[in-house]
Amino acid sequence: MDETVDEQALVEQAKVDPEAFGLLYERYVDRIYHYVYYRTGNVHDAEDLTARVFYQALCHLPQYVYRGMPFSSWLYRIAHNLVANWHRDQSRQKVVSLDRLAWIGQQGEEGPFQQLARKERQAVLLAAIRRLPADRQQLLILKFVERLSNAEIGQIMGRSEGAIKSLYHRTLAALRQELTEG
Secondary structure, three states: HHHHHHHHHHHHOOOOOHHHHHHHHHHHHHHHHHHHHHHOOHHHHHHHHHHHHHHHHHHHHHHHHHHHOOOOHHHHHHHHHHHHHHHHOOOOOOOOHHHHHOOOOOOOOOOOHHHHHHHHHHHHHHHHHHHEEEEEEEEHHHHHHHOHHHHHHHHHHHHHHHHHHHHHHHHHHHHHHHHHHO
C-alpha cells in the first residue's frame, strides 16, 4: 500500500512539477510501449502512439482523480483508446502481433526436433489467438504479457472485474475448443 501512497503523491506533485511527471514517464514508458507494440505489431507506430499516450496524460493530468486503481491503469486506458483510434484510422482489421510471445531464451537444452515441435505448437496457438476478437486478444495481452490483475484489466477495458473473469474463461474455453478440433 505504501507504493500506492508514494505513487499518488508523485501524481499530485506532477500536476504542478513537470520533473515529477518525468519520473512517472520513466516508471511506465516501457510497460505502455510493450502494450501498444503488441496491439499494433509495428515499432514505429508503437513509438508514436506511446509518445501520444504520455502527451495526453500530461495534458489531462490536472483532471486525473485517484479512484483506487494504480496510475498505470489510467495510462493503459489512454493507450487503449489511442490504439483503437489508430486501428479505425488505418481502416484495417484489428490484429495483435503476438510473434514476440514466442520468447527467445526459452530454447534451453532442446534438440532441433523439440525446438521444431515447440515452434509448431506456438504457431498454431498464435494463429488461434489472432482469430479471436480484438477485445479477447487485448485481454490475453494484459493478463499474460503485462501480468495485470482482473481489476486492473477491467478498468482498462471499461468492464467489471466479474465481466473480465467471465470473458477470460470464455476465451480460454474457445481457444481450447479450437485447438482440440483443429
